[in-house]
Amino acid sequence: MKKSTLFALTAIAPVLLATEGHAQESSLAVAAAPATVEELVVSGEIVFRNRTEDAVPTLSYDLEYFQRFEPLTAGDAMKRVPSVAFLSDVLESDGARLRGLDPGYTQILINGERVPGAGVDRSFFVDRIPAELIERVEVVRSSSANRSGDAVAGALNIVLRNGYSLEGGYLRAGGILLDDGRVRETVGGVYAGQVGPGRLLVGANVQGRRNPKRKESLRYDEPGGELQDVELQTDTRNGTDYSANASYDLEFEGGALQLSGYIIRTDRREDEDSIEYAGGRIRSEDLLTLNDNNVDIVTDNWTLGAKYDREMLGGRFKLRLGYAAIEDKQDEIEEEYEYLRDTRPYPEDDRFTGDLTFLRLKDTEFSAQVAQSFPLGGAELEVGLQYVDKDRDTDITTDRNRITIPNPPAARPGIPGPYGPFLPVAGGVSAIEERRLDPYVMLSGKSERLSWEAGLRYETTETRITDETADPADRVRETDEAILLPSAHLRYSLTEQDRLSVSVARTIRRPSFNQLSPALLEAELGDNDFIGNPELEPETAWGLDVGLEHRIGRRGVAGVNVFYRAVDNLVEVANTGEEGSEGEGTFVFTPQNTGDGKVWGIEFDLSTPLTFAGLENTGVFLNYSWLDSEIDDAFGQRRFNDQAKYVLNVGFIQDLPVWKAAFGATYRKQGDAFGRVIGEEVETSYGADLEVFVEKRFGDRFVLRLTGSNLLDSSKDEVFHKFTTLEDQVDRSYDEYELESEKAGPVFQLVGRMTF
Template sequence: MKKSAYFALCALAPLMLATEAAAQESVLAAAPATVEELVVSGPIVFRNRTEDAVPTLSYDLEYFQRFEPLTAGDAMKRVPSVAFLSDILESDGARLRGLDPGYTQILINGERVPGAGVDRSFFVDRIPAELIERIEVVRSASANRSGDAMAGALNIVLRDGYSLDGGYLRAGGILLDDKRVRETVGGVFAGAVGPGRLLVGANIQGRRNPKRKMSYRYDEPGGKLVDIETQTDTRNGTDYSVNASYDVEMEGAKLQLTGYFVRTDRRQDEDSIEYRAGRVQPADLLTLNDNNVDILTDNWTVGAKYVREMLGGKTKFKVGYAVLDDDQDEVEEEYEYLRDSNPFPEDDRFTGDLTFTKLKDKEFSAEVSHTLPVAAGELEFGVSYVDKDRDTSITTDRNRITIPNAPAARPTLPGAYGPFLPEAGGLNAIEERRIDPYVMFSAEAERLKWQAGLRWETTETTITDETAPAAERRTKNDYKVLLPSASFRYSLSETDRLSVSAARTVRRPNFNYISPATLEAELGDNDFLGNPDLKPETAWGVDVGVERRLGSRGVAGVNVFYRSVKDLIEIANTGEEGSEGEGTFVLTPRNAGDGKVWGIEFDLSTPLTSVGLPNTGVFLNYSWLDSDVNDEFGSRRFNDQAKYVLNVGFIHDLPEWGAAFGATYRKQGDAYGRMVGEEVTTKYGADLEVFVEKRFGDRFVLRLTGSNLLDSSKDETFNKFNTIADQIDRSFDEYELESETAGPVFQLVGRMTF
């Protein structure tokens, strides 16, 4: 990877020199919008109607900004078909069309970014909303983009030097349900510097999420209550971000240099108490548990794009280098009291686990492409290269002490832990190399715009796992996938248009699935063995949509989609007996299944001018989602896919008072997931958010927002089993009902332009 870094620096150097040489011939683009227009006095903003052949929905930051989202994830909650399976007040792993985050391609400025998830997913709550210019929902694939977008892609476009002119400061406070206040402060500046335009932004965001959980555990549904658990879960920290871009337009050429850095510094503090038979009193105390996780995550990316007219067309050069550095230190300490038949303190003990998780994912990318005018349209061809190195280290130690007397204080110190040994599968390195050539043809007639292309993705993967048997520690897996795609858009009238897209996409295996280590009693009492020979899942998909322009600013659309997934990765039984003895097995992932995903998506975004309310804008999107896959227990939906996602809201502007107010309501359908040893049903309550703002002149706006005003809850039902036979026979190990709640959050923010 060092060579790749040197290559990146060498590639950037001549581009910077080219900027200097062409400075005298610089011609800047059309004037960007002023900060007053975007930040203070702008009109109600609706969904953009894009001109892409590939069906794409585009939402500017101003579409979300009046509700003051903290992160990109908070903003994505309001776009069609995006669901989350996160804790209350958290929006981390985006699930486009309700599918696992690994099926959704997250892009930043059109480029893939490495994520901490073993399913290759990127947590969108790591990107502050202040960095965003717009969010695009790309429903289908095209040949000039990476094909790992089975559910679609969410493209986070960051502000650049041409997105605004001037600067603004943002400051405020967030009042949480536990009466704590966290700070938010930031600023952005954009303007002409030298031959180009520079944008610089910085943001400090206090984060806090105090939640409460209650669990009731039974021996089976409708059976005897065994115990209950009360828990507080507080996540407290600070996010820091800096972003910059420098754009230069020259005669016959364009150059863009970009970079951003985001640091997440967070502590998760979970304290829980278990009581026997549901009696919440000291005499029935079973356990006290203290679980703390310190998280420090850095994401940073630098990149350059240079476009030049040459060779009868336009040639584009892109290079990028992205790093994710994630350190998590977790300690879980538990005092046992009445867990067994012997009362405390005769035969009970203290148990402590201290685990260090370190993950570093480095990704270098480069692409060269050329667009050439031909008789009927444009021919684009190119090749992209990706070099990924992912190193994981998970080491842990368990400390057990028999308690002779009731503990007056924690009996351990940090020095009491050690030595630290790697967990099974917790010491590995994955190297992935991709070379993806593509060709794409596009054309436009009077009413028709279309494109079609082929992408050939080749992947070479080397897995080194130090915890696997010596003969299996280093394995390789290579595969190649051909990905055709085609899209067209046809104007039925001046206001209506039809779009149709078809594409083949791919999903590469989870990192933890390809590591050749055995995890004992990982799935119930069954062992889990990784499979480095896994091939990727592939899917043929189609999207058909109709869109209508409503007046000069409104738009409404309906879209139907279908995906047919092949080589679905499912957990299979090897037939070998597991480490827990008779009735347990060694399970492994295999390309053993097929699946189908389908749904209908509707969205509306329009002012109510036709009914005499030009200063009122309404927003509505509803997605009905369904799927089918067969595992060894029968038919089910794709794991944890929400049945529907609903968003509805309005904004009303009072121009004569320099004020505005609005509200949004969001509801997500139930989700069900099934794997060996556990089945989970998740239900979310509705979420209501409101805002009120007052503008003072042209340069200052004060905004009060409230979220989670309905005290939304996350309710989960767990069916737990020890063996596959138990799960088939419905012989329960445990049946658990868990509810997580959090209170309202209020935010007061002022923005001043300069």
């Protein structure tokens, strides 16, 4: 019904514009002529950060800003923009952490619209979007009334190419050489041009993905204690991403229509193999475990969208319709042979344990937004209403196959014993329905030196949670909430080169799905149990951003921004006082709205040619963000979990016009992070990442580019402090102290682009 409604409305929109559009006396300004593919793909011009005119503080980066380093995904591109951190594995850029905060605090938008993600924290993995689909990436530091308020840290808007992005087409083909000697392919193409009364853009991309990593874990009984065991692991992620996108854009007298959509399929296998040895001695007689863990993943993301706007009632009428979906299928099998477990179950025999788990997730969102603007004196008044209908269905079933085998074991071939029956995991079979109706009003104005915006948004949400694994009395829970979100933004030009921006906004973070589910998870936090809380209220935050931006010459820009967030109704895990399933000393914990937190930092960015130094063909880039926060939990004060202390990017591009060539490099470093929950504390640090490129242009239609990334063999190093009970964690009585290091080697790409 939702999809048919969308198609019907988009089908009749051309009729509406055809019958009424010519009656308007005024018309939209004609869109700027699209750039030719030669200008975008082969040109040797260095591209810098855009200087936007929005009252809302926004940093904008065209794809050409990143393209010479050939990013594979939107996540790879975002690594180069201010304040974006990741807590991913080496060479992975999935959950974007704007200002270092958990991905659930960052709103990911595609063409300005929300999209559902697979994460239980409502986050969307940005490595799902191939970089070839992008027109630009926007960092929106504060929130406006005409957008959803789920943006405590800010929003990252991925704007996809449309029919007005370029004129012509190009083909892209190349190979990616990995550290293990494997070569993966990348091939794609884009075309845009006039078709009928409008402009059509179509694109397709096939991209091989592979990430071979090595891990080493050292486990002690406590810090400075005796080494208990060593684990050596290989972790290889191999797959292919398929994507296609299309956009049809039509401008007419007094208005415009855009129909767009994309589909992305991720087909991937994650293969982890590990060997564990007792006492740090790597020899066969000290073998503890052999573990084989494989996950087959097929994920489909797709959207359909329609945007229609026209002059009406003396102002502008806007209509947006969207349908977005993610379907995630994961089949995971983990089989482990255990030896020398004399203090564990099965003391006389070794054992084989196998777990086969099936995950099926479907999350869909239908959205509609209607707005009408009116002139009001020297300002503009916009009144709008946004509707969101979200359905999320999760089905996770599993079976454990446990068999004792003679000691010592024979060879390691498969162990007999079929899997099944498959039963739901706790919290694994659920349905969540959310219905949102959000009216808003916004007043904005602009003069020669001043632009401003102020608005109110009233978000109402009805939620129905059905969890088949919960206690029968709690399987169906319904909640209803409403919250008012004011915002105000001001941008003032101090001089022709300098301008000041000030923003104040209230934002919201809704609880994670696993925090709402009323299912009981035994021994989830150390030996403590965890049960969700459907009565959780959203976190809210008042935020302030103050920035100063300076234009350098004709194309350069430098900016500094100070931000502060005061977070209320913070969701933290609290002790219910009930005894846990593991007996005395353990408890049942549940998330509750308790306490508050503060987040603050300073962000600096620079993007400029060195024309003032006589080096007009040299461009330099620098951004540095210092990040901090404060929160109180059951153990005292800490930062927000896993917030990096800083993010640094620095680089240059040198064009060589006489040789029709260019080269450049970027260096990235992310600060240490610390996270603490009941039963575990984690310290995380990353090595630096160095990327370089060399390109040669042949005529006006072909460019060949060689890039190298992770040239410093970056590592991710983690320290795990593990405890079984709350009392043990307070007393620092360890269950295990683990040092883990993950490394990956360099990656090289050779890519050619030919325009037509």
